[in-house]
Every structure is written in C-alpha cells, then in structure tokens.
Amino acid sequence: MPLVLTEEQSMLRDSARGLISDKAPVSHLRGLRDSKDATGFSRDLWKAFAEMGFSGLLVPENFGGSGLGCVEAGVVMEEIGRTLMPSPFLSTAVLAVSALSRGGSEAQKSAHLPGIADGSLLAALAIDEGAKHRPLQTKLQAVRSGNGFKLNGAKALVVDGHTADLLIVAGRTGGAAGERSGLTLFLVDLKANGVAIERTVMVDAHNAARIEFANVEVDADHVLGEVDQGAALLDGVLNIGRGAVASEMVGLSEEVFSRTVSYLKERKQFGKLIGEFQALQHRAAQLYIDIEITRAAVLKALQTLDGDFDRASAAVAVAKARAGTTATLAVQEGVQMHGGMGMTDQFDIGFFMKRARVCQELFGDSNYHADQLARMKSY
C-alpha cells in the first residue's frame, strides 16, 4: 500500500476540510468557550457531519454506514485538528463504533450502529480512572448480580461523557488492578440509576466528564464481547483511538506551523523580517521535517490498522509517541515565535497549545508509548 492518500481519500479530505473550515474555524470553539455552552459542541454541525456520512464513516454498510477504514477516520481527524472543532467524532464515530463493530453481538450492533450513523445517538468510552492512562489499572468493580452485573467505581476524562446517550465502560469482573485478565466492557445507558455525571471544564474547552457508578445494574446482554476477556478488545479499540488522536495532532501541528511560518514572513524586527534570521529559519526547518516524518509514521499506523490489525500495536505506539512529541514542539515553537502576541488569549495559538496537551495525555503520552514499545521488543 503506497504511503500516500488515494484519490478517494483526498476527496474525503477536501470535503471534510471544506465543511470544517467553513463552519467551525477556531472562532467556533472560542465562541462555545466564551458562552460557556452547556453542550460544548454544535448539534447542528454534528447533523451536517452525519448528512455527509462522517458519523457513520466506520460503521459497516449493512448498519447504515459507509464501512470505511482507519485511514479515512484519520483524514477527518486531521481536519478536525486544523481548526480544533469540538465534536463527538472521536468519542462516538471512532471509539464507540470500533468497540461495537469489533466486539458487539448482532443485536448490539443493530441496536446502536444505525443511530450513530444517522447522527441521532452519541456514545462515549469510559476507561481511565487515575491521572495517567493505564487501562490495565482499571479498578471499577463489576460484580455478578442476578442476571447481570452491578457496577461500582469512577471514571475520569471520559471524552464527551456528559452528552453521550450510551457509555462503554471498562470494569473488573476478575483479577487485580494491573492484570490483563478479568477486564470486561459494558454498555451502560447514561440514564441508568446510579450514574452520576460531572462535566469537567477542561483546559482546551473540549468536553470531558467524571462519571461515578454507584450500584449501577446492567443486564448480561449489555456485556460487550466476552466476560473477563475485554483486554484484547480494549487494546484494539484504544489502538484505533490512538491512531485517530495522532492524526488530530498532525493536523494541529501543521496548522500551528503554517500560521507560524506566515508570521515569520510578515513580522519585522531590527529592520528585517524575522524569517530572515538563520536561527529561526533552522528551527522552522527542523519543525517542518519533524512534522513530515510524523505524518508518515501516522499514516503508516493507520494503514497497518486497516491492513494487518493484529500487528499494528508497534506502529501505533510509534505514531502516537511521535505525534505527541511533534505537537508539543509545534505549539511551543508557535507560541515562542509569535512572541508576546502568542501569549495573548486574543491570538488563536494558545488554543492549539492547550489542545495539544490534552491530546498528548489521551490514550497514553509519548513516554507511555515509548515504554510500550520497549516492552514489545523485550528490553
């Protein structure tokens, strides 16, 4: 598979870019933040997304979607990264769809996938409990009770948790924190008794929630995949999420970089354009190279997810680690090269810096993935 977008993928990119840059430039996020919008994203825009087929992009065709792959999801995520458009694309169209279509029964798929594809159903994935991403450290208790299970525990950083209709929750039906066995995924209705949701206002003005589960009862047919065997399903879903977030970071990095290079070409100091100074030229060139290499690594990971899913972990770790490091560098250089203006809220650069920080933490930061890679290679 050549490491370039196909014609169809380029067309998808163009149509996503058209819609997103037109309807959701950075000012869209700024407006939602400033008005303390209760939803945190535009439902109208999500409808438009659904009409263009984006919400059902990964949904198999027989459930109302277009049955496309991770490369296509990455293409859309990259455009989202360029304008920081807040939307349930990651939580619902990528994570929930992947969990349902990879682990769901036919009944579960028919119940939820068509709604996601037509934009009427929102979903969220609830994994992390501590400050850092450690899926195997899941402690949320899922104790057998009658025909099903009773959930007790809490989740943090549930992306779009407060607007979701459906939660996919990782719980422990066996084993101890840190072990692979004993993890189980559950489909939980947000309106179920005992579910308490607190929207957390995040640094990047995107949606996340803390969710507590107090004796929440779920039926046995709400188990996603096999009881106690959720780790493998979760790995796969998280890898898709990591690839998607890495794509968002590529879009974000490239946008910050392009704004920064434009600034170097217009801002004068000491009687010269600052872009004439070799110190800045070399740093800009290094960042460009860094972004291009990361872009290739991310595309490689997405293609591997589509072509050789079970062996994609290493490529995904490389992509997520690189994308995190590159985005961090891109926003830091962006703010620094914009000088004092870069520190003002009036300039958009700060929005990118904040979002990059959140993307870095989502599903494991660069250190986490470097450690994972070392484990895969046994050293």
Added chain:
Amino acid sequence: MSDLETFRRETRAWLEANCPPEMRRPMTSENDTYWGGRNAKFSSEPQRVWFERMRDKGWTVPDWPKEYGGGGLDRAEHKVLREEMAAMGARSPLSSFGIWMLGPALLKYGNEAQKKEHLPKIAAGLIRWCQGYSEPNAGSDLASLQTRAESDGDDYIITGQKIWTSYANYADWIFCLVRTDPTAKKHDGISFILFDMASKGVSTKPILLISGYSPFCETFFDNVRVPKSHVVGTVNRGWDVAKYLLQHERAMISGMGERGVGRPLGQVAADSVGTDEQGRLEDAMLRSQISTFEIDEAALGAAAERAVDLAKAGQSHPAFSSAMKYYGTELNKRRHEILMSAGGIDALEWESERSRGGARPRAWLRTKANSIEGGTSEVMLGIVAKRILDLPGA
C-alpha cells in the same frame, strides 16, 4: 492471482535459491561489500556468487532499462524486490557511486552515446566511479569551486584540486565539476564532465580520518586532457546536473543508517548493562533513550517509504531529499552514540580480534561525517527553509 503477486512469489523463490546464507547477514562495515571496478577483488566466494547471479538478472540496477544493463522492473516490481530482499536480510550485491549517483544523472542528462558507453559497465560493476565535487576552500559553498577546464580544440585541459573524494584511490573514472567559464556568475560557468582516473596528470592522496580509516582522498589534476564529448548535459549548465545528482547522494546518505543495521539496540544493551527481574534494562535512562530512538527510526523508515511513494505519485518536492538527509544523518549519529553508551568500556577497544579491529568505535567516529558530507546539516536546513518553506533570504 495478480501479476504482481506472481512476481513476488517467483522473486522470493529465486532469492531463496540464489542468495547464499552468508549474504543474508548484516554487513559489519562499509568495507564489507563489493565495490566492483577494474581492480576489484571479492572478499569471499559467496560474495562473488551473489554478485554474479544478481548481475546476470540485471538486478544490480533493477529499475534501469534492460538496454543499459538493468532489470527493466517497473516501480511496483522494484518495490516488491526491495521488500523481499529486506525480508530475508539480503545484502546489496554491489556498492557503487555509479549506481547511486552517476547513473540517475546520466539517465536524465546523458546523451545516447554516453548512456550506452557507461551505464552497462556500471550495472556490471566493471568501472568504479568517484565523485569530484568538493574543493579545499569551497566546503559547503560548493559552487565556488576553482578547478578549471580550458578549451584546447576538441579537448579540455583540466587543472585543479578536489578533496574528500571518496575512494578516489580505488576508482577507475571520475564524475567531476569543473569551471568552463571563469567569467560567468558562479553557478553559470560550471560543467559536469567524466574522465578516466588513469589519465595522465591525475593523482590521489588518501586522507587519514579520526576513525583510523582513509575512505577519502585529495585528488590532483595537472593538465589532464579530456575530450569535450565527455561533458554531460550542456556546457556551463553543469550545476543542474550537479544538483540533480546531489538529491540522489542525499537520499543515499540518509539511508546509510538502515544499511548498517545489526542486532537490535535493546539486546546489545542488555548484554552489557543487564536486565531486572521483569526483563527491563537495568539502566532506565538508556532504555528510554533506546526506545525514543527506535520510535524516531521507525518514523524515518515510514517517511523514506512515503518519499518514494510521493515521488511516484508526482507529489514530492525536489528539495525534500535535504530534509531526509538532515534527519537520517542526525539519527544515525544518535544510533552510534547509543551503541557506544550501551557498550561501555567494551566499546572503547581500538585494536583487537575480539573487537573486530575496533569496529564499533570506528563506525561511531565514521558517523560524525554523515552530517557534514553531501552538504552539512546546516546547509540542509537552509535549503528546507528557503526552498520548501519559502522563508526570505538573509
């Protein structure tokens, strides 16, 4: 089954049957390879066998046209061959500046007579080439070269000096930049010319490096007579040829790290620093350096693959090889710093059987030239800044 799948199956079978086991192990140094040429000697029987079989198939230059001694493979087939060779660790049968650098330039700028004369000999490893670009006071400012070619009837008389001429003392012919119009602006009076190193007036002197090796030479031209028909491309427009060739040189240098791949760094480090009960390296900082390096190395591998695919799709920027050259050479230096660090005092041994003649420290020192040769890292960043990012000139 598609044609390409059939080709892959047949290629794999042929390689399995024809690549000797000894040629499926990583090279230990730059010298552990066949360079061809009039005075070439094989270092082993498997090396000879492997070279001759590949040559006979045209696979020393798989993507060159058959009429010039190539394999005539299309892009997809060439990629399959590379993948299959990589999968079994098969070495390149022939190392050659003729293949990596001159060949592509001749294919683009050479006239038919020149192509017919030189390309088949490059493909068959009959002539070993060296590159006459750098001059003592030019350095990165390559176009300020002074070696002059004065017209004398049908010939040029060439006088001057080159430096950093890789393996000039072993080379049969040279591709060389000379000044054919001293009055023109510096980029406009240069021609690209080919001549035999056995010509009267050519002499070479090896330069000993910090690695203890002398892969480079000073090269002197004292009234060397060369027919004008040996100019490639247009007289005084040699800079175009030179730049095109440099892209290939940079692509080659950026890939040098991959060619030297031996045992995984994690294993090398585990041998000397040891592991804890969970199998993790005792030196946590070194472990982190290695994994971060391997992330960057894998990403560069993807970028190299993408660069080829972009070029095929007609979407690549001509200056992108400078970006790859910069990153590849800096990364290769990092690899060797880690190898030295992982080896500890064992990596410091300079002369002994156990250290294979100090292979590791010599290789480490050799890599320091990567970010200087073929244009320094600073020159590469300047090219990216000006030609790709379009930043204003200072």
